[in-house]
Amino acid sequence: MIQFLLNRELRTEQRLDPNVTVLNYLREHVGKPGTKEGCASGDCGACTVVVGELDGDSIRYRTLNSCLTFVSSLHGKQLISVEDLKHDGKLHSVQQAMVDCHGSQCGFCTPGFVMSLFALQKNSDGHDEAPHRKAKAQEALAGNLCRCTGYRPILDAAEQSCCQAKPDQFDARQAETIAQLRAIAPKDIAELNSGDKRCLVPLTVADLADLYSSHPEARLLAGGTDLALEVTQFQRALPVMIYVGNVAEMKRIERFDERLEIGAATALTDCAEALSAEYPDFGELLHRFASLQIRNQGTLGGNIGNASPIGDTPPLLIALGARIVLRKGENTRTLALEDYFLDYRVTARQEGEFIEKIIVPRASSRQAFRAYKVSKRLDDDISAVCAAFNLRIEDGVVTDARVAFGGMAAIPKRAAACEQALLGATWSQTVIERACAALAEDFTPLSDFRASKEYRLLTAQNLLRKYFLELQAPEVETRVTAYV
Structure with a gap:
């Protein structure tokens, strides 16, 4: 069973279909129709609710799209809907x-x-x-x-x-709510089971590894911003899920001298705070990744794991030389992120294996990292092209080059020919033009409703030119703000 607070009311659920979203739970199971369904895909925000979680001796409140949130993810938390704000006959x-x-x-x-x-x-x-x-x-x-x-x-x-x-009443009752949340804090593996469908909720990485080895057919649920669409948009029920959002070890960000280790279940909101301190462009791009509701739910591991060719974080992580730790049972292996993507939606992950953490090198003053996202809207839109450049230039010569793109191939991919054109060359406009020409050897992009193949290639070349100009004149930088 799972337990959570519906405002201040303790709710216990055991025989509930784990495919039920928080939106439908509110409207159809507890008679709270104030939360509305607009798009059922996390785009419109009409279904926004607030979830409270213990954060030390206080409560952290975050918005979520209830249309993309399964009820199992509420285990040990507080759910607040619009009906809960009015108090003693007065509006909040x-x-x-x-x-x-x-x-x-x-x-x-x-x-x-x-x-x-x-x-x-x-x-x-x-x-x-x-x-x-x-x-x-x-x-x-x-x-x-x-x-x-x-x-x-x-x-x-x-x-x-x-x-x-x-x-307000939430402030006045904060101590009482904290006590309630502590009383229902998860202590063991939980489960929602409707008979033919189930969702398991482990608390440790070891528990997750055991459950996934026993149920390799299960779908891993973290933020659910992509997975939930199978239910809400394609009307496909998910028979077995394992929710990883209560695994504390996979929500940590640990800082070492030369690297950051980011748990795969860490929300993008938290990743932005950590990564922007090292790489301002990464933080800025994550602000454009999607709405705050989506960033509060979506995870770094999920954005990698779904292997989308237009995911925003993989090109940046590849350019930074990030690695991922994959786990199966008690065994782990570390893989360069660029080697994780094999083909369209095909990865090197084995059956029963999951991403445990992402290892990101810390920033070095000897490297110049920039990231750019080109999309039709400035905010809350999917990239047509996402580019990341990470070069080391010493005494006017390029001594190291990592260039990666999303939206240019079936996978997020390094631009090998472009990098080769840059390596060992004098940093100049002539070399940049040669590297731009080499991008045509690296990529043969597709045309779709976001952009034509010609537009994508020209945009990729122009972003490399933009990178060069910004390094030449940093006072005129307009990083990450590019859009069609």
């Missing part, structure tokens, strides 16, 4: 701000906006300067769409609710 301050600022029109998207504002308020101290406050509000609301185009008053509501925040 974020709801009142939406009223005062006329932020609701048709109202369908409003519950999602309200929940994003609630989390924003909980994660704000009210002392930020106006530009920073505005940027945080825009980031928090970027995953919520309003078809009535009411963004200006909604941003006004964000300003009011964060600047004029008052203690």
